[in-house]
Amino acid sequence: MMNIGYVSSNEYAPYVGTSMYSLFDKNKEVDKICVYILDAHISEDNKNKMRSIAQKFRREIVFISDREKTVNELRDVHHFDYSHHKTSATLYTYGKLLPGLLFDDGKMDRILIIDSDIIINHSLKELYDMDLEDHYLAAVPEISAYYVSSEYKEIIYKNKFYYNSGFLLWNLKKIREDNFNQRVFDAKKAFTKPLKLSDQSLLNLTLTDSDVVSLPLKYNYNLGLHTDSARREKIYKQYADNGLLPKMKDYNKKLPAKEIYVLHFLGARRPWIKYRYPPFVTYFLWYWRKTPWKSMPRESFLDTVIKDKVKRNPNALAGKGKIGRAYAAAALTIERYCPQLFATVRRIKQKIVKKFK
Ligand SMILES: [Mn+2]
Numbered sequence: 001m002m003n004i005g006y007v008s009s010n011e012y013a014p015y016v017g018t019s020m021y022s023l024f025d026k027n028k029e030v031d032k033i034c035v036y037i038l039d040a041h042i043s044e045d046n047k048n049k050m051r052s053i054a055q056k057f058r059r060e061i062v063f064i065s066d067r068e069k070t071v072n073e074l075r076d077v078h079h080f081d082y083s084h085h086k087t088s089a090t091l092y093t094y095g096k097l098l099p100g101l102l103f104d105d106g107k108m109d110r111i112l113i114i115d116s117d118i119i120i121n122h123s124l125k126e127l128y129d130m131d132l133e134d135h136y137l138a139a140v141p142e143i144s145a146y147y148v149s150s151e152y153k154e155i156i157y158k159n160k161f162y163y164n165s166g167f168l169l170w171n172l173k174k175i176r177e178d179n180f181n182q183r184v185f186d187a188k189k190a191f192t193k194p195l196k197l198s199d200q201s202l203l204n205l206t207l208t209d210s211d212v213v214s215l216p217l218k219y220n221y222n223l224g225l226h227t228d229s230a231r232r233e234k235i236y237k238q239y240a241d242n243g244l245l246p247k248m249k250d251y252n253k254k255l256p257a258k259e260i261y262v263l264h265f266l267g268a269r270r271p272w273i274k275y276r277y278p279p280f281v282t283y284f285l286w287y288w289r290k291t292p293w294k295s296m297p298r299e300s301f302l303d304t305v306i307k308d309k310v311k312r313n314p315n316a317l318a319g320k321g322k323i324g325r326a327y328a329a330a331a332l333t334i335e336r337y338c339p340q341l342f343a344t345v346r347r348i349k350q351k352i353v354k355k356f357k
Contacts, residue, residue, distance in 0.1 A: 001030075001031065001032045001033075001034075002027070002030050002032070002033045002034070002112065002124070002125075002128050003034055003036065003108050003110065003111040003112065004020075004023065004033060004034070004035045004036065004111070004112050004113075004114060005035075005036045005037075005038065005095075005096075005099060005103045005111045005112065005113040005114070006019070006020065006035065006036070006037050006038070006113070006114055006116065007037075007038045007040065007092050007093050007095050007096060007113075007116075008037050008038070008039065008040060008042055008116060009040040009041065009042070009089035009092070010040075010041055010042045010043050010046055011089075012089075012116045013042050013043075013046035013047075013049070013050060014046070014049075014272070014288075014291065014293035014296060015116045015117065015272055016037065016050070016116045017046075017049060017050050017053055017291050017292070017293065018119070018272075018284065018287045018288050018291050018293075019114060019115075019116055019117075019118050019119060019120070019287075020035055020050065020053055020054070020061075021053050021287045021290060021291055022119045022120040022121070022283075022287045023035075023114070023120040023124070024053070024054070024056075024057035024059055025057075025120075025287070026120050026121060026122055026123055026124075027120070027123055027124055027125065028057075029123065029125065030123075030125055030128075032060075033059045033060070034059070034060040034061075034062065035054065035059065035060070035061045035062070036062050036064055036103050036111070037050065037061065037062070037063050037064065038064050038067065038092055038095045038102055038103065039063045039064055039065040039067075040089040040091075040092040041089070042063070047063060049291070049292040049293065052292060053291065053292075064102065064103065067092075067095070067102050070101060070102060071091050071092055071095075071102075074091055074094055074098075075091055078185050078188055078189070079188065079189075080094055080188060081194070082198070090198055093198055093199045094198070094199050094202065096113050096165060096168060096199050096203075097165070097184050097199050097202055097203050097206065098181055098184055099111050099113060099170045099172060099175065100172060100175040100176055100180060100181050101181050104172050104175075104176070106176075108172050109171075109172055109173050110128075110132070110169065110170060110171055110172055110173075111169075111170050111172060112124070112127075112128060112167075112168070112169045112170075113167075113168045113170065114166070114167055115165075115166035115167065115264065117166070117264065117265040117266065117269075117270060117271075118166060118167065118220075118262055118263065118264050118265070119262075119263045119265070119280070119283050119284050119287065120261070120262060120263075121257065121260055121261055121262065121263055121283065122218075122258075122260075122261035122262075123261075124261065124262075127169065127215070127219055127261075128169070130169075130213075132169070132171040132174070132213060133213075134174065135171060135174070135210070135211060135212060135213045136170065136171055136174055136175060136178075136180055136207075136211045136212070137168055137169060137170045137171060137211070137212055137213070138168075138169040138212065138213040138214075138215050139163040139164065139165070139167065139168050139169070139203075139212055139213075139214070139215060139220070140163065140164055140167060140214070140215045140216070140217060140219050140220035140244070141161035141162065141163055141164070141214055141239075141242075141244065142161075142162055142163060142164040142222065143161075143235050143238050143239060144222055144224060144225060144228070144231070144235055145162045146162070147231050147234075147235070148228075148231075149162075150196055150197070151196055151197055151200075151201060152193070152196060152201070155201055155204050155205060156204075158204060158205070159204065159207060159208060159209050160209045161209075161212075161214060162204055163200075163203060163204060163207065163212060164200065164220050164222065164264070164266075165197075165199050165200035165203045166220055166264050166266070167215075167219060167220040167262055167264070168203075169215075183206055184202065184206050187202060187205040187206040188202060188205075190205075191205050214242070214244060215244070216239075216244045216245060217239045217244050217245045217255075218245075218255075218259060218260050218261045218262065219261055219262050220262050220264050221255070221260045221261075221262060221263055221264055222264055222266050223263060223264060223265055223266065223269050223278055223279050223280060224266055224267070224269065225254075226254055226279035226280075227278075227279060229252075232251075232252065232254070233251040233252045234251075236248065236251040236255075237251045257280065257283070263280050263283055263284075265278055265280075265284065268333070270299075271284035271285070272284070272288070272298055272299060273298060273299045274297075274298040274299060
């Protein structure tokens with residue numbers, strides 16, 4: 001028996017569906033899987049598509065659609081916000097930290113909450129059945145954050161490890177007994193600055209070292225490690241020194257796919273964006289092409305990057321110079337990640353020169 005949780009807006013439903021497909025496909029030996037989807041206004045059409053995937057594998061799927069009042073309370077009573085982010089669906093992503101409030105039916109003993117930008121590449125049975133003892137959860141430390149992250153230093157260095165929030169195995173029994181929800185609210189209240197990485201920032205603000213079991217890297221592999229040849233060796237070694245990666249002869253060698261159980265397409269590595277070729281993109285596309293969304297046009301990278309750069313600069317629309325900077329940053333990002341789009345980059349640069357100088 002496995003309880004799995006996802007948070008999904010309507011926009012992300014196709015990617016949650018793809019992730020769920022990979023989970024079912026790689027966990028056929030598990031006798032019972034129930035997927036709970038915290039429903040941030042998913043359309044009936046997308047829900048039916050998600051249901052058809054569960055049906056194909058004879059698995060149970062439950063949409064949790066009656067939590068709007070609770071989510072509004074997060075905003076109005078506990079002052080959770082999404083001003084730093086794109087949409088109000090961000091409020092629902094805090095559900096990943098409040099499974100006792102937003103997922104639990106009062107009977108579950110544990111739940112594994114998975115991000116929409118994750119592809120499951122191996123059985124999770126052993127992980128799911130692990131002994132959580134007296135801990136609240138199990139999660140994978142994000143050691144790369146010590147080298148590159150937009151997170152506040154004070155959060156990164158607060159505990160022994162800084163944890164990634166994309167893959168969390170929660171001990172719901174323990175959460176109910178100790179009223180863990182209140183601890184999350186207290187941590188939110190005590191931190192007065194905007195949470196840069198929303199749920200992940202708050203997770204790390206809430207936790208102390210003894211609350212968490214650290215999981216091996218293979219259970220939440222940040223694909224950034226694959227391309228970051230400058231730092232990979234150091235980071236792999238740190239995981240190994242902490243017993244979270246088998247000792248290797250050569251830490252400069254990339255982990256082979258068969259040793260990675262959970263592929264996390266973090267940040268700029270969204271595999272569903274057109275013209276993006278992050279490592280293991282074929283693992284995503286393999287499943288994408290089996291879903292009912294397979295012919296949906298993929299998002300344009302240029303639009304995404306520009307939207308993102310403008311969004312990250314909240315005053316961008318206030319003045320020419322700021323928009324110019326947002327476009328310049330977009331051009332740089334495209335140059336770095338997508339050199340095959342050099343003509344596009346040249347066009348943006350010419351636009352900037354014409355409009356903003
Ligand atoms: Mn993620």
